[in-house]
Amino acid sequence: MSKAAATVATARDGGALARLARWLDQPKVLAWLMLGPAVLYVVAFVGFPFVLAIALSLSDATIGDPSLDNFVGLSNYATVIQTDAFQLALRNSLIVTAGVICLILVLATLASELLVYSFRGKRLFQTLFILPWAMPVSLAAIVWLWFLDSTFSPVDWILVELGVLGPGSPLGPYSHMYYLGREWLGLASTIVADVWRMLPLATIIVLAGRLSIPEERFEQARIDGAGVFRILFRITIPALKPMLIVAILFTSLLVIGEMSMIEILTRGGPGHSTQVLPYWAYLKGIAGGSLAQGAAIALFLFPFLLVVSVLALRAAYRAQEA
Amino acid sequence: MSVLELRALEKHYGRIQAVNGFDLKSEEGELLAILGPSGSGKSTLMRMIAGLEKPSSGDILLDGQSVLGIPPRDRNVAMVFQSFALYPHMSVRDNILFPLVSRKVPKSQHQAKLDEVTRILEVDDLLDRRPTRLSGGQQQKVALARALVRDPELFVFDEPLSSLDAQIRSQARAELRELHDRTRITTLYVTHDQLEALGLADRVAVINKGRLHQVGTPRELYNDPADLFVAGFIGNPPMNLLPLDEHTVAGLRPEHLRLHADAPDGDYVLDMQVAIEHVEYLGSEWLGYGTVQSGLADIDQQRQHVVARLPASIEPRFSPGEQWRFVGARADVRLFDRASGERKASQAGVAA
Numbered sequence: 297m298s299k300a301a302a303t304v305a306t307a308r309d310g311g312a313l314a315r316l317a318r319w320l321d322q323p324k325v326l327a328w329l330m331l332g333p334a335v336l337y338v339v340a341f342v343g344f345p346f347v348l349a350i351a352l353s354l355s356d357a358t359i360g361d362p363s364l365d366n367f368v369g370l371s372n373y374a375t376v377i378q379t380d381a382f383q384l385a386l387r388n389s390l391i392v393t394a395g396v397i398c399l400i401l402v403l404a405t406l407a408s409e410l411l412v413y414s415f416r417g418k419r420l421f422q423t424l425f426i427l428p429w430a431m432p433v434s435l436a437a438i439v440w441l442w443f444l445d446s447t448f449s450p451v452d453w454i455l456v457e458l459g460v461l462g463p464g465s466p467l468g469p470y471s472h473m474y475y476l477g478r479e480w481l482g483l484a485s486t487i488v489a490d491v492w493r494m495l496p497l498a499t500i501i502v503l504a505g506r507l508s509i510p511e512e513r514f515e516q517a518r519i520d521g522a523g524v525f526r527i528l529f530r531i532t533i534p535a536l537k538p539m540l541i542v543a544i545l546f547t548s549l550l551v552i553g554e555m556s557m558i559e560i561l562t563r564g565g566p567g568h569s570t571q572v573l574p575y576w577a578y579l580k581g582i583a584g585g586s587l588a589q590g591a592a593i594a595l596f597l598f599p600f601l602l603v604v605s606v607l608a609l610r611a612a613y614r615a616q617e618a
Numbered sequence: 619m620s621v622l623e624l625r626a627l628e629k630h631y632g633r634i635q636a637v638n639g640f641d642l643k644s645e646e647g648e649l650l651a652i653l654g655p656s657g658s659g660k661s662t663l664m665r666m667i668a669g670l671e672k673p674s675s676g677d678i679l680l681d682g683q684s685v686l687g688i689p690p691r692d693r694n695v696a697m698v699f700q701s702f703a704l705y706p707h708m709s710v711r712d713n714i715l716f717p718l719v720s721r722k723v724p725k726s727q728h729q730a731k732l733d734e735v736t737r738i739l740e741v742d743d744l745l746d747r748r749p750t751r752l753s754g755g756q757q758q759k760v761a762l763a764r765a766l767v768r769d770p771e772l773f774v775f776d777e778p779l780s781s782l783d784a785q786i787r788s789q790a791r792a793e794l795r796e797l798h799d800r801t802r803i804t805t806l807y808v809t810h811d812q813l814e815a816l817g818l819a820d821r822v823a824v825i826n827k828g829r830l831h832q833v834g835t836p837r838e839l840y841n842d843p844a845d846l847f848v849a850g851f852i853g854n855p856p857m858n859l860l861p862l863d864e865h866t867v868a869g870l871r872p873e874h875l876r877l878h879a880d881a882p883d884g885d886y887v888l889d890m891q892v893a894i895e896h897v898e899y900l901g902s903e904w905l906g907y908g909t910v911q912s913g914l915a916d917i918d919q920q921r922q923h924v925v926a927r928l929p930a931s932i933e934p935r936f937s938p939g940e941q942w943r944f945v946g947a948r949a950d951v952r953l954f955d956r957a958s959g960e961r962k963a964s965q966a967g968v969a970a
Contacts, residue, residue: 515670516703520764521691521720530716534707 353591362587372592376580382593385564385571388483389597392572393552395487396494400547401540403491404498405533408506411499429496437560440489444475444561451475479569482562486570489561490551497550498543505539506532541612545605552597573597620681620771620804621646622667627676629662629828636662638828640676647802649795651819653812655851659828660808664774667806668697680771691720696770700777702761704749710760711745717768735763738800754782755790762797773798773805779814791818812852816840824848843869843952846959855905855925857952860888863915866962867954872905872927874950877935878943887953888946889913892924894936904928906936908944 319325353373356366376382411422428436443451475485509532517527533540555574558564564571564579573593581590627640637659644650654660665671667678669690678685685693696717705713714735718728736742739759749757758778765773778794779787795818798805809815815822816836823833824847832844843849849857849869857869868888878889890913898905910922926944928934936942953962 510701510703512699512701512703513705515668515690516697516699517705517716517720518670518690519668519693519695519697520717521768522716523691523720526720530708531705537707 349591349595352587353595355588357587359582359585359587368588372588373596376589376592376596381568381571381576382573384568385573385576385593386596388569388571389552389573391483392486392490393548395484396490396551397544397548399487399491400494400498401544403495404502404543405528405536405540407495407499408503408536409528409532411503412506425499426496428493431493433493433554433556434560436493437489437557440485440492440557441560444485449475479566482566482570486558486561486572489557490554493557494547494550498547501543501546502536502539505536509535538612538615541608541615545608545612549601549605552601621679622650622772622804622806623679623682624663624667625677625679627663627666627678628674629659629666629671630674635828637666637673640825640828640830642823642830642833644804644806645820647804648820649798649805649807649818651807651809651815651822652825653809653815653822653851654825656810658810658826660810660825661776662828663825664697664776664806664808667772668695668774669693694768694771695774696765696768696772697774698758698761698765698776698778700781702749702757702781704757704760704764706748706750708749709745710741710747710749710752713749713760714741714745714763714767717764721768723768731767735766738766738797739763755786758782758790762794766797766801766803770803773803775805775807777809777811778807780809780811794818812854816852824851826851840871842961844961846954849952849954855927858924859954860890860910860922860924861915861956862887862953865956867956868946869952869954870946870950872925875924875926875944875946878945879935881945881947884945885948886945887948887951888944890924890944891941892944894938894940894942896938897934897936899930902930904930904932904934906934908942911941 320329351364354367354369355364356368356372357364407425411418411425415421443449475481513531513535514527517531522530553574555572555578558570558572558575559578562570564575568576573596577590577593580593581587584590622642622644624640624642627637628635629637640663652660652663662671666673669685669688673686680693680695685695705716708716711732714732715728718731723731732745736745739762741756741759741763744752744756744760749760752760761778775794779790782790791814794807807815807819816839819836821833821835822839824831824839826847832839832848834842834844839848839852843852843857846859846867846869850859853871855872857871858875860868860870862868870888875888891911892908893911894906894908896907898907904927906926906928908924908926910924914922924944954960955962
């Protein structure tokens with residue numbers, strides 16, 4: 297209203313400013329003006345790099361000769377797939393992502409159940425709970441590095457104190473677990489650190505869904521005679537389904553494309569035993585100089601992720617409709 | 619069929635008194651309505667009976683046994699919420715069977731119970747549908763079927779008709795009464811709508827601000843309100859409440875406010891000059907609105923408004939702008955104490 301009034305007022309003045317105001321007030325002009333920055337951002341920082349990556353993966357570009365003049369088809373993909381490092385990285389990426397999703401599903405559901413109730417100190421708990429998400433990855437990874445250190449790990453110390461680690465104990469004769477020095481412990485450590493970091497986001501998504509379930513439905517279930525577990529599995533989780541799907545989607549996309557955690561924790565080692573796709577793509581393409589192969593590695597999972605995302609979003613939409 | 623009894627029941631949230639010393643006993647197999655304006659504490663009362671809230675003090679008994687401390691799942695009380703609270707991701711069949719499954723009733727009995735309640739409520743053809751695809755009336759029937767399937771001792775209905783369209787409400791009301799007559803399960807029916815309460819219930823408990831004002835049959839409430847609140851709450855338009863003297867308020871139903879010319883002889887408690895303000899024709903009746911000019915105790919210097927009701931068959935003789943003499947017969951007038959609001963022993967000590 298007031299904007300329209302202002303336009304009328306300036307129009308009466310009849311000057312160049314008024315004409316400009318009237319021109320800006322047209323829906324078409326205004327829309328493009330408002331959308332412009334966002335479109336520019338997406339094109340420059342998402343669209344262009346993405347197209348460039350595809351072009352690189354189909355060329356023989358290197359750091360020394362980054363031109364796209366030689367089209368080589370899918371041969372980069374064929375080459376990288378055959379290397380052991382790639383196969384390990386692919387396997388590990390899938391294991392880490394699957395592990396994180398499984399743990400996140402359980403923990404986010406439990407955490408959201410906890411956070412719908414009001415209790416003393418809830419605000420403090422919420423703040424602490426969100427911290428891992430707000431913390432820079434590198435800082436978080438360094439804390440984990442200390443936690444999992446081969447010599448100074450406080451976890452090891454606790455285990456030794458509890459008598460489950462050390463000479464003559466269930467976990468072996470050594471006093472250290474060497475979390476990051478062993479293939480499976482290294483992967484498990486990565487999963488734990490990733491879960492720790494991703495849980496707040498997933499919980500917030502699931503909690504939004506939990507809060508939208510009317511309280512009467514739970515009261516009805518209690519009156520109908522359902523216990524805690526029946527309510528959780530027959531009432532709460534079915535209602536949370538769309539939000540759980542969205543949480544899985546967000547978490548897996550973030551985890552599968554994330555390399556800083558593994559870079560700081562294990563650097564993909566020992567050997568390539570804890571290698572993951574994004575870090576291997578970085579090592580190969582940037583550190584190793586083979587831009588084309590790096591791009592091929594990075595893009596390898598893209599078609600799968602696209603299909604999975606579309607299917608998941610559809611399922612979430614359908615679940616919401618039902 | 620059970621008897622519900624509430625003894626000195628109280629509930630407060632901090633300093634807010636939601637239910638304030640409630641004594642009430644149902645008859646066996648009775649349909650008892652709890653009627654009160656919003657915020658009167660009727661929801662709290664109902665939630666305590668279902669076991670969703672703990673009373674601050676007092677006792678709730680079913681068939682003479684206290685149910686305090688018994689969780690909702692172990693009380694045999696079935697509740698139907700205003701929203702019906704159907705489980706949206708389950709079929710109608712699974713919704714109805716949910717109480718049986720939850721109570722670990724042997725599977726062999728499910729089909730028979732399902733057949734029984736779906737026949738009574740005529741929802742046989744909806745069993746494979748989702749609740750979200752049903753109309754309001756159908757949802758209500760499914761909710762009733764789910765409540766009925768486990769043979770509850772007590773039904774608690776929370777405003778069960780208020781989420782239905784106005785057109786099907788009276789039909790649903792009739793069906794509810796029919797369901798009750800068929801099952802004879804003691805039923806507590808909570809509502810703010812006096813039409814529902816009076817039309818449906820065997821007895822009505824009128825509550826306000828957490829206090830029980832009167833329990834009685836719809837006729838008793840209408841003809842003999844126990845206090846000024848009930849008098850002013852029941853009836854549409856409500857009783858005319860007019861100050862007789864410093865201590866007494868006279869209550870007179872609009873249909874009992876009559877022209878002196880129509881009934882010149884009689885024992886009148888009220889005799890007033892009324893200026894007619896406007897007259898409404900409502901199809902089945904006329905309503906005449908006016909202000910009392912003289913004939914009442916002049917307390918608070920307030921102008922008293924009155925409403926008179928005439929059947930549509932009698933053309934009113936009065937029209938706006940005129941003054942007429944209106945009377946209220948001793949037999950029709952109810953007297954209340956001005957200070958306490960309580961009903962006064964009838965007709966005693968009033969100078970006409």
